[in-house]
Amino acid sequence: MTNASSLERRLRAEMTGDVLFDGFSRGRYATDASFYQIVPSGVVVPKTMDEALRALAIARDEGVKVTPRGGGTSQCGQTVNDGLVVDISKHLNRILSLDVEGRTCSVEPGIVLDDLNRQLRRHGLWFPVDVSTASRATIGGMAGNNSCGGRSLRYGTMRDNTLSMEASLADGTLSRFGEISRDLSGVDAPDSTRALFRDMLDLGTREADEIAACFPKVQRRVGGYNLDALVPRNAPNNMAHLLVGSEGTLAFTTKVELKLWPVIRNKALGVCHFGSFYEAMDAAQHLVKLKPIAVELVDRTMIALGRDIAMFKPIINAAIKGDPDAVLVVEFAEEDQADNLLRLKQLGELMGDLGFGWNNETRKWGGVVEITEPALQSGIADFRAAGLNVMMSMKQEGKPVSFVEDCAVPLPHLADYTARLGEVFAKHGTSGTMYAHASEGCLHVRPVLNLKLEKDVKAMRAIAEEAFALVREYKGSHSGEHGDGLVRSEFHETMFGERLVADFREVKHRFDPDGVLNPGKIVDAPKMDDRSLFRFKPDYRVGELKTKLDWSAYPGAGGGFQGAVEMCNNNGACRKLEGGVMCPSYRATRDEKDVTRGRANTLRLAISGQLGPDALASDEMMQTLKLCVSCKACRHECPTGVDMAKMKIEVLAARAASHGLTLRDRLVGYLPRYAGLASRFAPLANLRNRSPLLRKLLERFAGISARRELPAFRSDVFVPPAEAVGPEAGREVVLFADTFNRTYERENLEAALRVLAAGGYRVHLPKPVSGNRPLCCGRTFLSAGLVDEARSELDRLVAAFAPFAARGVPIVGLEPSCLLTLRDELASLRKDNDAKAVGAHALTFEEFLVREAEAGRLQLPLGTVAEKAVVHGHCHQKSFGAFKPVEQVLRLVPGLEVETIESSCCGMAGAFGYGADTYEASIQMAELSLLPAVRHADPNTLVVADGTSCRHQIHDGAQREALHVARVLAMSLYRADTNSTSTAAKGNKPWLTSPSTPLEKSSTPPSQSPPS
Template identity: 85%
Template sequence: MKNASTLERRLRSNLTGDVLFDAFSRGRYATDASFYQILPLGVVVPRTMDEALQALAIARDEGRIVTPRGGGTSQCGQTINDGIVVDFSKHLNRILSLDVESRTCVVEPGIVLDDLNRELRKHGLWFPVDVSTASRATIGGMAGNNSCGGRSLRYGTMRDNTLSMDAALADGTLLHFGEVPRDLAQVNSPQSGLALFRDMLDLGAREAAEISERFPKVQRRVGGYNLDALVPRNAPNNMAHLLVGSEGTLAFTTQIALKLWPLIRNKVLGVCHFGSFYEAMDAAQHLVKLRPIAVELVDRTMISLGREIAMFRPVIEATVHGDPDALLIVEFAEEDQPDNLHRLKQLSELMADLGFGWNHPQRKWGGVVDVVEPATQTAIADFRTSGLNVMMSMKQEGKPVSFVEDCAVPLPHLADYTERLNAIFAKHGTRGTMYAHASEGCLHVRPVLNLKLEKDVKAMRAIAEEAFEMVREYKGSHSGEHGDGLVRSEFHEAMFGSRIVADFREVKQRFDPDNVLNPGKIVDPPKMDDRSLFRYRPDYRVGELKTVLDWSDYPGAGGGFQGAVEMCNNNGACRKLEGGVMCPSYRATRNEKDVTRGRANTLRLAISGQLGPDALASDEMMETLKLCVSCKACRHECPTGVDMAKMKIEVLAARAARHGLSLRDRLVGYLPRYAGLASRFAPIANWRNHSPLLRALFEKLAGISAKRALPAFRRYVFATDVEAFGPADSREVVLFADTFNRYYEGENLTAALHVLVEGGYRVHLPKPADRGRALCCGRTFLSAGLVEQARSELNRLVATYAPFAARGVPIVGLEPSCLLTLRDELLSLRSDNDAKSVSAHALLFEEFLVREAEAGRLKLPLGAVPVKALVHGHCHQKSFGAFKPVEKILRLVPDLSVETIESSCCGMAGAFGYGADTYQASIEMAELSLLPAVRRADAATLIVADGTSCRHQIKDGTNRAALHVARVLAMSLDSARPQRSIPAEEGTDA
């Protein structure tokens, strides 16, 4: 790195964007979604395109290579190299122009496909190269790879939808790449550009016959450079099509002009079931004759894994009949819905003609499930586009590996190709997963291998050679969608012949004579099985880790933390900016450091010693995790199940063990131990909120932001001498009085008690088994890394609640972060039957009420509340699938209009929002959607939020009071029958 010091200084002095040369940042950019890892010299995140070009010029001047990068989701190692990585995704993501009438737009290369389409949708348009990574794939990256998407049968590839590109050559020359005539006399371009174009057109003319002979005749051919764009028969020739698929090796793209299409208005799906995989593959060539816009494969493995993932289980149960070996999802999307329905009928008839029928004695098992309902179509699409991550969710050291990932063969050969491919896998002692684009003869095929083992690396090499030989036999393409990168470029000579490979080299030399731009891709690549380039190199080792939580569900030597960390496959689903919750800090900062993928990569590098000794407990690791709000969204929304909130507890525990606790950690962690005492002296305990001097002192000494008022203690808290309310012969329920509601907002517990008793339940409020202080879930201790203290609290809670759970009594709580600790972290700290029983019976207040209502047991005399309720969901509710009951129970209230705020984390996240160093990030998260939605609500609207933190953030950010659902239901009860059913002295005086 000494040699990099001059380069770093020059970049810092000339750029205002991020210049990252520290080991942790470089490590986060050392991988993409492939199995490779190359540590870059440094990373630049330019604020403007001029800065990006300056970075290129400085790096070139210093003799360094440059690799442009978008979302970093490449499957083949395209976006990693040992020079300077330039990240376009944070700032260079604008729509520069939009012409609705001509259906064209011009964009910067860092814009994400979903973000672009959200804007285009307002005008009835979309960009239809709908890759499965649309929530994080940038248009520049898609152009670099010549991406295709699931509907290329109708809309074509990225190349087919790219009109022109503006780009800089490695020497800084800016050129416009678009359509040019064979006679360049009228082309407005610098002389150097005209000379380049002339040389390329001459090459195309010279090699036209060889190109025609050697280039595969399949649409899904994205390997090598697109020399066929240069041949005379394609005149006028579009020079941009030479850049498409060039993987950043020829020029530095500055803007891209795109062809747009009208939005799909109507569609239907037919889910075709097959008893054997071969039958499905053989049927594909017949199904495309009905002119669908897509035919997507889902195999048995993907169905099985999907059933184990909570977010996908409902759609599989709704649409998959019996035990199919494969599904083909056929999509029709004509303008008129009757036309689509007619084609759906034709699909069933065709399947019958092909000999498939449900349990028909003379036919092969199979048939069609019609899907017309849009919500189910969306759920299927989400499952299908998550295919890669679903496959990677296998909790074992062997994972599906991408290298024969997207070979494409003509459809009539697809069945034989896949059958022979499975035989190759079996020959080498493995099996494969297959899914995706059956309509194009391009399947995402991945044999399951453990690339930490030399024998599996050798198997990968042998499988690649045999599979590619078979693809050539069928006159297919070994690159059908994901490009070449490090994994396939070395096979170009076998695919295209030595003459075409020499042409590729000539193109690269003419564009980039000094080999500055992303070398090693397409031309002069390394061996694909060079283990020195692997994420798991031969010397990759993780020492013994003493963990504080149970990680036995994960792969590794006996299972463990290492296996959990390595579940991240770098596919980047956590980089999405809308929908769901994951990852709220990234949505605010757009920094790779602050996304689940970046944190997981950092953890992997740390535990394997690649970031130096004691990296796990280092300041840099704490900086990496600082903005992780432990929302648990990744636990639910990451299809591979990366649980960063749980991993953060391990890091915090390691940090506490090595460096001790800060004052803020002590104040937060030990809150349940002193909250009762503080409430007795509430006026004194709350002085800090009213004194600017004390606020400033707390910020300096404890790191608690002076801009925040802390939750106010109350002299009177929720406490009762009676341990049970309601008739003795009623159905029983335990009400868990958590620390936050007990000491800060006792009216919520009073309301919940009122609702439960009115609902006909006997409500238990048991005293701790040791008759000591109030029960606690240990959540605050976990947030400070004090795992043993948390275990102690949970032991007390389990001892108290286990007798109730043993006889099937539900344990109901109000605060999501506390109650759901019993469903999550409790089982990572205790695995005994009592803990499991308490966990199994733990329900949020709304979950319990909805369950009782659906069983016909809830008899609440609810009265009218003729207003609107605007509801914000707590992150943990969403992570555990427990938010829908909030909406359902509120809709039982007569005349109450219920609307949900589409929001990610509120940003307060327990103590996070109170930190002086995290306050601003907290506000930025809240301002993404939550606070603006609350401000738009009229004064009569009820703001509803179950989370204590959420309510405080809403109050701080909008000066609006938010209510727990229990209080809304209590209002409804009081509306029907004003008198209270619980004596005031038995509830709260708050």
């Protein structure tokens, strides 16, 4: 603390929340979802609102500016500044009051929209300003930007739904901002606040005519300060509406009172297809006459990119037919579904009246696909909400850039405006993407530029000036949804006129005379193209990186590793708290350090030298990645495709090269090579579990938690049969006997053999081509950064499996993390045809069975084993779309009800849960949903989990034994067999009899599970 600033010392002395002044933390808060980067002097994460206000007071005393921050997803640079950042999202997120009958609630500003609506839904209510970032956008941030959402056609903007706000002025005065009369009668406020209100009302009176003449007459106007809230014609005036859209420049919000609406109960969507983009834009003005709640544009570029994203491809294929140039998704949501269906019919008739059908000239269809199935409706909504991030998934140096991105024009001009805007883009050597709110004339428009290049920065400036001139010509708004920030504030004078901008400055000075609150936004802004404020500054450089994995799919230095890191655009989808898997560590800690975005930012700063030399392999980087469980959820769920699990392998390899291996790394990484020897001396190898002293010693010297029981080695490990198992004429299949099931849970492999043989398959368990050591996928080596050792293991595996893959034999595995290594990391380590063939033929056990069943080739005599099973999906299964087959296979068992536990990572995550320094985080992750669900399950209910580490976590945390799907099916086979009146069949099929313990006892616990 001797070198700490006075600000830091005082904050640490008076805060119980996090006070972050190190370079790595400040770097993580230097960016939002814009292209700007400004490193703050420090960050504070207050635990209470009193602490937040105390931080504001200390900063004021120290002469430091303050920027409030919620989800950090602003696209115009609103939440970056060089003063103190106050992160309200972690702790200040409660509902303070709820009036169900009156349909209002009061909340702290850090509450996330989706979290608010989850709590409101049980009361039949919701807050309908449904921004696409609802899973991470905070109400305070939405109020600061005057957010709108996709359904503002019916529900209006944030301003329309904000009843009042409580806030602290820059001088510390706490006041309530709500509806007031022009004479201030009934206003209970300090004299200074009453004087402020009086001055604001006087300004509104003075400037009423100028405001009426110069403010755009479109709903989507969020630029500047809302001076129209102050004019006499709007009396009684609501002072909260002046704070809405002020981007944290006028006051520090402490409470927001919201207007609520009944939840939407019925919906119907019509996906209208158009042969040309211009036709779609021209049609929007006609479609809104049917009174939908939204009309959303999806253009050709977004459709094409979406089809390359696994989670969206089936949705697009179901909703979009042929090859349209654009579609408009029209949403009806009346209370009576019959009304929605009638409007859907009218939509089809209107499209016909407008002349849209089959066009012989363009060979394109212009009809309507009707969507009434709720799951598909949700999928379409998710795809549209991810529009920005889908666009940003381009694997190239140039990306769609936000700066003219949400201009709004009156609907009759939308087609001409977009056509002329396209001409502007072409004039400057680029093209653009367009999507979103056609019903409001507010499209998200982004030209593709590379802001590392000076010529593209100049093009951005020219495009901005010409685009805003078009907007003025059509009497639209240059800022229609995402606010002003650093991008648009500079242009207020040309949009509103010199006189109104002077009024904006007067408002700012009256509220915040010393310029403490988030200066440089709305008034007195820097040039939007000042490259010193960019994420990629003129001196931004990434040196050559010697990487271990293949990154050639990405642009940039280091064989593409730089490009992979820079795919993160800070959209914050990884901050979601429910749904999907990403990001489990953030869900447990709510710390920016522990979210995929925070890690990607840290990596970008490290490889570009902004965190000092050797930052990539530093202790601070290890702390940044410590809670990353390599679940691969980001690989599947991040809309821009950030693959942090793969990046972590690269960083661990760099760390191992520069710092060597820890004892724990060696114990985890080399497990496949010593497991056989340990099994021969199992009683001795397992001594640690029985000795408190050895537990403590291993914790001290190897970092393995004494609170965990390690997987027990067994002497009767799985030994592959000398010959293939199953009927000689059966269809061939290879069974991959991974290290964990082979060493610890041989019952799973034996069960799989029994099931496959009973299904009529000829099962091969290939032996190594050279050496006697069993085959391994290299998973444990990768987890320790030992990439060369992992490659060596995979070389042995490919040599054994390639001959089978060459003749089309499926390769089936039981442990998801091991089997899916053949579909993922193998391709990053080897590019030869043998490796490609092995990866292409690799299937999880359930994927194989489902494929065979769908082809009519699977015939299994199954019997009843239980009434119900609850299933936890392995993270890698979910990442590769391999979890649904688990549910499908279990439903083959007669009378078995299958319920999926909606869970993220189990928290064990291979060796992660065994770490002394990660044990608590491991339990936190498990307690989010998995362990409570298992504890709640009836004792007679089967608990199913394919992951070795998942089963161990369930055993440790809930004292329940979980089974692999293979064992459930084998139990079902045994029930069918023992209930059969024929014993001849059993005698003629010896492979139906387990080589060890029969599986007739469904309560037989599996062996303790190892790390995977």
